[in-house]
Amino acid sequence: MKYDNILTTCPFCGCGCKYYIQVVDGVAKSVLPCKEDPISEGHLCIKGWNAIDFVYSKERLTTPLIKENGAFREATWDEAYGLIASKFKEIKARDGAKAFGFFSSAKTTNEENYLMQKLARGVIVTNNVDHCARLCHASTVAGLAASFGSGAMTNSIPEVEDVDCFLITGSNTTEQHPLIGSRIYKAKEKGAKVILVDPRSIQLASIADIHLRQKPGTDVAWLNGLMHVIIKEGIADEEFIEQRTENYGEFKAEVMKYTPERVEEITGIPKADLIAAARMFANAEAASIIYSMGITQHTTGVDNVKSCANLAMLTGNLGKPSTGVNPLRGQNNVQGACDLGALPNVFPGYQAVTVPENREKFEKAWNMAEHIPESIGLTVVEMLNAAHDGALKCLYIMGENPMISDPDITHVREALDALEFLVVQDLFITETAEHADVILPGTSFLEKDGTFTGTDRRVQRIRKAIEPLGNARPDWEILCDVAKHLGSDQFVYASPKEIQDEVASLTPLYGGVTYERLDKEGYLQWPCPNAEHPGTVFLHNGKFSRGLGHFFPVSYKPPAEEPDKDYPLILTTGRILFHFHTGTMTRCSPKLNKEVPTGYVEIHPSDAEAMGIADGDLVQVSTRRGTIQIPAYVTRKVPEKTVFIPFHFKECAANMLTNPALDPIAKIPEFKVCACKVEALGESS
Amino acid sequence: MEQELKAHLKKLMASGDVAGIIALKSERGMAKPYLFADASELECLCLTPKYPMASVARLLLDEDGAARFAIVCRGCDERALRELAKRHQVDLDRLVIVGIPCDEEMARECACPEPFPSVVAVGTKLEQWEAEDIGAAYRAMELDEKLAFWKHQLEKCNKCYGCRNACPMCFCKDCELENALWVKHGRLPPEFPIYHMIRAFHLAGKCIACGECQRACPSDIPLMVLNTLLREDMEELFGYVSGTGADAENPLYTKEEMQ
Ligand code: SF4
Ligand code: SF4
Ligand code: SF4
Numbered sequence: 001m002k003y004d005n006i007l008t009t010c011p012f013c014g015c016g017c018k019y020y021i022q023v024v025d026g027v028a029k030s031v032l033p034c035k036e037d038p039i040s041e042g043h044l045c046i047k048g049w050n051a052i053d054f055v056y057s058k059e060r061l062t063t064p065l066i067k068e069n070g071a072f073r074e075a076t077w078d079e080a081y082g083l084i085a086s087k088f089k090e091i092k093a094r095d096g097a098k099a100f101g102f103f104s105s106a107k108t109t110n111e112e113n114y115l116m117q118k119l120a121r122g123v124i125v126t127n128n129v130d131h132c133a134r135l136c137h138a139s140t141v142a143g144l145a146a147s148f149g150s151g152a153m154t155n156s157i158p159e160v161e162d163v164d165c166f167l168i169t170g171s172n173t174t175e176q177h178p179l180i181g182s183r184i185y186k187a188k189e190k191g192a193k194v195i196l197v198d199p200r201s202i203q204l205a206s207i208a209d210i211h212l213r214q215k216p217g218t219d220v221a222w223l224n225g226l227m228h229v230i231i232k233e234g235i236a237d238e239e240f241i242e243q244r245t246e247n248y249g250e251f252k253a254e255v256m257k258y259t260p261e262r263v264e265e266i267t268g269i270p271k272a273d274l275i276a277a278a279r280m281f282a283n284a285e286a287a288s289i290i291y292s293m294g295i296t297q298h299t300t301g302v303d304n305v306k307s308c309a310n311l312a313m314l315t316g317n318l319g320k321p322s323t324g325v326n327p328l329r330g331q332n333n334v335q336g337a338c339d340l341g342a343l344p345n346v347f348p349g350y351q352a353v354t355v356p357e358n359r360e361k362f363e364k365a366w367n368m369a370e371h372i373p374e375s376i377g378l379t380v381v382e383m384l385n386a387a388h389d390g391a392l393k394c395l396y397i398m399g400e401n402p403m404i405s406d407p408d409i410t411h412v413r414e415a416l417d418a419l420e421f422l423v424v425q426d427l428f429i430t431e432t433a434e435h436a437d438v439i440l441p442g443t444s445f446l447e448k449d450g451t452f453t454g455t456d457r458r459v460q461r462i463r464k465a466i467e468p469l470g471n472a473r474p475d476w477e478i479l480c481d482v483a484k485h486l487g488s489d490q491f492v493y494a495s496p497k498e499i500q501d502e503v504a505s506l507t508p509l510y511g512g513v514t515y516e517r518l519d520k521e522g523y524l525q526w527p528c529p530n531a532e533h534p535g536t537v538f539l540h541n542g543k544f545s546r547g548l549g550h551f552f553p554v555s556y557k558p559p560a561e562e563p564d565k566d567y568p569l570i571l572t573t574g575r576i577l578f579h580f581h582t583g584t585m586t587r588c589s590p591k592l593n594k595e596v597p598t599g600y601v602e603i604h605p606s607d608a609e610a611m612g613i614a615d616g617d618l619v620q621v622s623t624r625r626g627t628i629q630i631p632a633y634v635t636r637k638v639p640e641k642t643v644f645i646p647f648h649f650k651e652c653a654a655n656m657l658t659n660p661a662l663d664p665i666a667k668i669p670e671f672k673v674c675a676c677k678v679e680a681l682g683e684s685s
Numbered sequence: 686m687e688q689e690l691k692a693h694l695k696k697l698m699a700s701g702d703v704a705g706i707i708a709l710k711s712e713r714g715m716a717k718p719y720l721f722a723d724a725s726e727l728e729c730l731c732l733t734p735k736y737p738m739a740s741v742a743r744l745l746l747d748e749d750g751a752a753r754f755a756i757v758c759r760g761c762d763e764r765a766l767r768e769l770a771k772r773h774q775v776d777l778d779r780l781v782i783v784g785i786p787c788d789e790e791m792a793r794e795c796a797c798p799e800p801f802p803s804v805v806a807v808g809t810k811l812e813q814w815e816a817e818d819i820g821a822a823y824r825a826m827e828l829d830e831k832l833a834f835w836k837h838q839l840e841k842c843n844k845c846y847g848c849r850n851a852c853p854m855c856f857c858k859d860c861e862l863e864n865a866l867w868v869k870h871g872r873l874p875p876e877f878p879i880y881h882m883i884r885a886f887h888l889a890g891k892c893i894a895c896g897e898c899q900r901a902c903p904s905d906i907p908l909m910v911l912n913t914l915l916r917e918d919m920e921e922l923f924g925y926v927s928g929t930g931a932d933a934e935n936p937l938y939t940k941e942e943m944q
Contacts, residue, residue, distance in 0.1 A: 001705070001720065001748060002720070002722075003718075003741075004717075004719060005717040005718055007712075007713070007717070022718075022741075024745070024748050032717075032718070032736075033847070035734045035735075035736070035900075036714075042901060043845070043903035044845060044847060044903070045843060046845045046846060048845075049845060049846060049847060174843060174873070175873060178845070179903060181843070182843065182904055182905075186905060203840075203874060206840050207840075207841075519713050577843070577844070577873050578871060591846075595844075595870045596871035597870075
């Protein structure tokens with residue numbers, strides 16, 4: 001008998017817990033926490049503990065499928081590749097590269113994201129490559145890049161334990177990033193203050209010193225209000241502002257318009273609480289802003305992010321341990337997918353496609369005859385719109401499920417059906433894959449090698465613990481095979497290690513990242529430009545990536561859709577502890593599914609009473625986009641006039657309802673606010 | 686001690702008496718449970734940090750219905766194996782226990798009741814060991830303070846089930862913590878105090894005070910306070926100390942539990 005433990009990285013959230021997979025004779029038996037891993041320290045959340053369930057799910061796709069006469073049939077790899085190659089060539093010859101779109105994946109490895117954008121840019125020759133970061137942190141990437149020059153979490157997870165004052169907003173940390181949430185508790189036990197700004201009474205509310213429950217979509221207003229108080233009371237960090245930042249004057253003129261009275265009117269946050277929070281934050285030794293989708297998923301997402309950046313600069317909380325602006329990335333490798341250029345505007349390492357030298361560099365490295373377009377490509381939502389309009393004919397989706405994850409699902413379905421050719425590469429026949437012409441069976445984190453980059457810019461290995469199931473193949477191999485079938489000779493790699501070596505040679509951010517070092521050092525945090533560089537624990541030490549930090553004056557704009565007499569309530573959406581994103585992986589895990597088998601709508605008792613709704617009743621929730629039926633959960637977790645729906649569940653999909661209105665810069669949809677109505681159906685579910 | 690242990694294990698392996706040795710292996714600077722089948726690999730053997738080795742033994746004995754294994758055991762590992770054997774979860778006849786003692790630092794960290802196995806194969810066990818009384822501060826509290834203490838602590842729970850998953854004595858296939866009859870599904874934190882009470886009471890007479898549950902807890906909940914109180918009750922009410930004395934019968938053990 002062979003028994004071993006393979007150290008790998010969790011495929012769920014961005015915390016990046018490493019743990020062991022107990023393997024007996026080639027079969028993964030269970031997860032064993034690794035006590036020496038610096039992130040998990042031997043602790044895991046329920047998803048991590050159950051991370052192998054979905055791998056062996058009976059629903060796993062283990063052979064390629066081709067759709068014929070409306071039904072899928074099993075196919076060989078050669079058939080599938082042959083069909084893809086001929087359709088791709090036909091469409092490219094007829095409609096050109098602009099008719100193609102590529103959805104890369106925040107669930108796959110860095111190497112695979114690199115290959116996906118290389119396939120798009122280097123073989124088909126389009127910048128139409130994007131992934132679901134568009135739907136979660138596009139506003140972070142854009143906003144923090146503008147303010148600081150680098151669009152990522154400034155500090156590191158272990159530092160959270162030593163924060164003196166937290167501002168946590170739009171992050172349900174104990175549910176979405178449990179191993180960061182646990183560190184907030186640790187800091188609190190050591191005396192930290194906790195300011196929570198969240199409409200919902202989430203778990204962290206029980207330890208919050210101040211809980212501000214803003215009206216959803218009013219974040220710029222209260223952030224400006226906090227800064228107004230800080231400036232007025234003379235507790236800003238003048239020295240930091242003077243030495244490290246620019247454009248303070250213009251910014252100050254704007255925030256001085258946000259008196260606590262005005263802020264109370266817009267946000268509903270009592271004036272006295274706002275003032276107390278401002279003092280608490282500004283007077284702390286090391287204060288840290290932790291945010292997530294509650295800040296980013298708005299039509300003012302970039303504005304919200306820039307406001308967080310302003311607050312950190314105003315109080316000098318940057319460039320030192322346990323401070324900073326800390327966007328928590330939702331998926332295991334959403335940071336990496338961005339880093340590796342699965343974005344329409346940048347090559348790996350955020351090298352802009354609009355810069356001629358960058359294009360030349362990659363064209364040369366990839367030995368290209370054609371030229372990469374100088375204009376940026378389409379985003380996820382724009383590609384679907386283009387498909388809907390008939391301009392985009394062919395889409396290759398790897399490990400994403402827009403039929404659940406994107407706003408306004410009816411529109412997504414119409415867009416997918418309008419395509420001439422759809423390739424989906426996934427572990428399961430997802431709601432999206434059902435619309436495909438060809439489905440390619442990829443592999444889970446247990447069946448391949450590679451790297452993920454966690455939310456704190458931490459590059460870590462995943463290691464193959466078991467052989468791919470059935471005929472499934474590692475996603476990096478599939479991408480190479482597709483490229484080869486399209487005639488490219490630039491996709492020859494013996495292993496993901498060689499892909500990373502190529503990445504390092506072209507990407508200064510990852511220049512010093514090698515498998516040898518990762519094996520020896522356990523992880524490397526970017527920027528890590530060369531073999532001698534130790535990696536970077538916190539950013540902007542002494543100097544911002546862009547030189548000086550830039551204060552952007554930001555004015556409050558209301559959300560795209562506000563309650564009115566037809567749709568009197570605010571709908572907000574989000575995730576829960578027990579499930580992950582579109583549920584593809586977690587809903588086939590018996591333990592996770594048992595905890596929460598279907599969706600629900602949280603509704604305040606007074607609203608429920610007014611509408612004659614009892615806990616557990618089936619109700620109907622409608623917006624201008626659509627209607628779903630869903631059980632009611634009557635709870636004081638939500639404030640009055642606001643309802644919350646987790647978006648994991650296809651049978652009552654929150655994204656039938658959400659508003660596809662976009663942030664003008666980041667093109668992120670406004671998942672966090674729209675107007676809805678709830679009606680009793682007179683049935684218990 | 687490590688060198689001496691390696692030599693001891695090499696001999697054991699050469700004797701051909703065991704199919705492999707369950708112990709920790711150091712790989713890329715980190716320890717992991719491993720089944721050593723080849724003497725040359727023993728160079729990578731290491732001793733810390735502690736991992737729940739009894740659970741590994743149970744897994745491997747289940748996977749291979751016939752093989753005999755050696756296992757490097759600390760005091761807690763041996764206590765766990767004994768208690769598991771009483772419940773027919775491991776077959777001690779198929780295990781060769783190679784006992785090692787804990788040093789004072791480790792013993793103190795665990796507040797271990799007995800930081801050495803019954804037979805120490807390598808190393809010297811601590812003389813005059815007295816564990817810290819983990820329950821002392823709690824016992825001194827007033828009733829309302831006790832309630833406030835648990836409310837505060839258990840509110841932090843992340844419902845990871847890690848305390849159960851890490852526990853060598855939690856072997857039930859269908860765990861009552863997952864039964865909606867007792868604990869509402871899907872709530873965070875889980876219902877107070879039933880979730881944690883069920884686990885504590887189900888461990889009465891089983892808990893061998895290894896501390897794995899508390900170490901697995903992301904929220905630093907002092908679960909060992911609960912466990913210590915129950916171990917005390919077991920001793921007071923039934924004169925039973927779980928894990929010690931291979932022959933001592935467990936007073937709460939019923940035939941039904943064998944199913
Ligand atoms: S906290 Fe995140 S990375 Fe850690 S086990 Fe849970 S889902 Fe995985
Ligand atoms: S100390 Fe905790 S993990 Fe160890 S046996 Fe007791 S309950 Fe189980
Ligand atoms: S290990 Fe801690 S957080 Fe996890 S279920 Fe047990 S008590 Fe709760």
